[in-house]
Amino acid sequence: MTSEVKIPDPLDLDLDEEARLRRVAGLPAAKTPAGEYAGFESVGLPERPPQTEREREVYTLEEGEMLVNMGPQHPSTHGVMRLVVKVRGEVVTDVDPVLGYLHRGIEKLCEEATYTTVLTYVDPMDYLSTMHNEHAPAIAFEKLFGVTAPPRAEYIRALVVELNRVFSHSLMMGFLALDMGGITPILYGFINRDEIVDMLSAISGQRMLFNFFRVGGVNWDTNDEFLSRLGTWRDHVLKNVEMSERVLTDNEVFRSRTIGMGTLSGRDAIALGVSGPNLRASGVPFDVRKAHPYSIYPELEFEVITQSGGDSNARYLQRIAEINQSIHLIDQIVDKMPHGAVQAQVPGIIRPKPGRAYAAIESPRGLYSVYAISDGGPNPYRFRMRDPSFISLQAIPKLMPGRLIADTMAVMASFDPVMGGVDK
Amino acid sequence: MTAPAKAGALVRLLLDRFPDLAAGLWTDEDTVEVTIEGERNVALLQVLRDDPELNFFFLADAAAVDYGPTERFEVVYHLYSDRHPAWLRVRARVNRADPHIPTLTDLWEGAMFHEREMFDMMGIVFDGNRDLRRIYMSPDYRSFPQRKDFLLPDDAADSSAAGVRPLERPETWDLTRLSDELAPGVVAHAEAEAEAKP
Numbered sequence: 287m288t289s290e291v292k293i294p295d296p297l298d299l300d301l302d303e304e305a306r307l308r309r310v311a312g313l314p315a316a317k318t319p320a321g322e323y324a325g326f327e328s329v330g331l332p333e334r335p336p337q338t339e340r341e342r343e344v345y346t347l348e349e350g351e352m353l354v355n356m357g358p359q360h361p362s363t364h365g366v367m368r369l370v371v372k373v374r375g376e377v378v379t380d381v382d383p384v385l386g387y388l389h390r391g392i393e394k395l396c397e398e399a400t401y402t403t404v405l406t407y408v409d410p411m412d413y414l415s416t417m418h419n420e421h422a423p424a425i426a427f428e429k430l431f432g433v434t435a436p437p438r439a440e441y442i443r444a445l446v447v448e449l450n451r452v453f454s455h456s457l458m459m460g461f462l463a464l465d466m467g468g469i470t471p472i473l474y475g476f477i478n479r480d481e482i483v484d485m486l487s488a489i490s491g492q493r494m495l496f497n498f499f500r501v502g503g504v505n506w507d508t509n510d511e512f513l514s515r516l517g518t519w520r521d522h523v524l525k526n527v528e529m530s531e532r533v534l535t536d537n538e539v540f541r542s543r544t545i546g547m548g549t550l551s552g553r554d555a556i557a558l559g560v561s562g563p564n565l566r567a568s569g570v571p572f573d574v575r576k577a578h579p580y581s582i583y584p585e586l587e588f589e590v591i592t593q594s595g596g597d598s599n600a601r602y603l604q605r606i607a608e609i610n611q612s613i614h615l616i617d618q619i620v621d622k623m624p625h626g627a628v629q630a631q632v633p634g635i636i637r638p639k640p641g642r643a644y645a646a647i648e649s650p651r652g653l654y655s656v657y658a659i660s661d662g663g664p665n666p667y668r669f670r671m672r673d674p675s676f677i678s679l680q681a682i683p684k685l686m687p688g689r690l691i692a693d694t695m696a697v698m699a700s701f702d703p704v705m706g707g708v709d710k
Numbered sequence: 711m712t713a714p715a716k717a718g719a720l721v722r723l724l725l726d727r728f729p730d731l732a733a734g735l736w737t738d739e740d741t742v743e744v745t746i747e748g749e750r751n752v753a754l755l756q757v758l759r760d761d762p763e764l765n766f767f768f769l770a771d772a773a774a775v776d777y778g779p780t781e782r783f784e785v786v787y788h789l790y791s792d793r794h795p796a797w798l799r800v801r802a803r804v805n806r807a808d809p810h811i812p813t814l815t816d817l818w819e820g821a822m823f824h825e826r827e828m829f830d831m832m833g834i835v836f837d838g839n840r841d842l843r844r845i846y847m848s849p850d851y852r853s854f855p856q857r858k859d860f861l862l863p864d865d866a867a868d869s870s871a872a873g874v875r876p877l878e879r880p881e882t883w884d885l886t887r888l889s890d891e892l893a894p895g896v897v898a899h900a901e902a903e904a905e906a907k908p
Contacts, residue, residue, distance in 0.1 A: 394855060556767055559819075559821070642743075
């Protein structure tokens, strides 16, 4: 139904009527004959030829297809990220993630910083698992410098890291529901999260970017406020988790929008480099805490949990199972916590001998690893971080073709990416 | 060399399969490291992945290291196997003046983002990769920020980077390296831009 009203368009020079109307409506120049390259003008970039085979494939429109930008300010892209979605009607035919809106060059900055300050720079990477961000560099630098943290420090580390995992997974449950239009679970998620954040700010002095780990230990010992908050939280956390679970797990809408959605086989997940809960939801029992035990994990009792489905629902159930597992681990850690110092004797400016160290940990989003090279100077010669959500994002273009636009965000949320980590 | 217990079995197995790796072999408490020439990466990693006794099925990390303008690049792969309690690190050397190395995307699809990041940050060209675009920086950006000759501005007077002007460093631009075949768009764009300037 085309309107007869002439809409003034300052950009309209000598386009024909249909092209003008499409332009006013914000649609790309769809008069492109089948197979001809569409150009970037329609998606907001200056026109230039495609650089690679794959880019040509994405930006070439067949008859009836068009490109839609999701993001960078889309509320459910979990940060600033742009998905160029090629659609035929409501059906997605291709997806091209465009990253880098939040790129801060943290690796390069860390190469200019001393070993102690690196641990502050990595905090804003994956801002929902800040403790994990600090854990891997701390282990890598301790390997380089040849120092070990005292046992109590290792226990406190494991404690805060597991607490962080609980709140990160709680939020994932909420965000997943939010991306399908359900508001309630995110509020439950934030109740859980705020209690833990208050607890962690009591022990570290910071609310979000904790800056708690040090090379050779942690910054502070536990204190009364932390312990009393931990006790209060532990008393009702299982009830809280069950409450948010009850809203979702058997919800009919939630089930119909997650079961069979974005199904990733174990083989594909390994090939794509997907790790962590997302990989275990596809049935692959790979957990760095068991595979290459670090910190005190060899002393704790736990099993690697897996799901068989590999779909969004399996990834959600995996998170719930891991929350309960982490609470179980927290109980064990508190029971076994030894007395003693929380920091090893380490000089103010650390100058490790030339060498290389690799440290990998299990973050809430998967395998987070650090590869550090020392040349004997006060700052790392090379500091490399492997962020799990960056690599897991590659699954989205694999999974979405043939699905509906509305499911794109729902499947993406089930992978729980955090753009601070994706863009480094 | 006495390898630690964790890595011992893996070291023996590796030397059994590839006796020529002995020269670059190195271990620490939980890592076994081998050094190879860049062109060999696909052949070696394919055996490491597919040999049932080695079974390094998961590509944990792929990163590039710049050893300085007069030295070389290295592409460093970290592999995980459920058969061995040690990480395997493969360091593949790349000529810095002509940084080409075969792509790993045929073995692991997930190497794609790793390789795009290395191309973006270091300017290493992965031959055979069908989507080698910049991933973090904008498409018209031309420097390679994580190279060691790309210096950060710094106001600390004693910093090695003191007084350096920020951001793009034209001397690191070298577009001739990108062949027409790989990225006709980039070269054509740069030429057109150069012509447009007076």
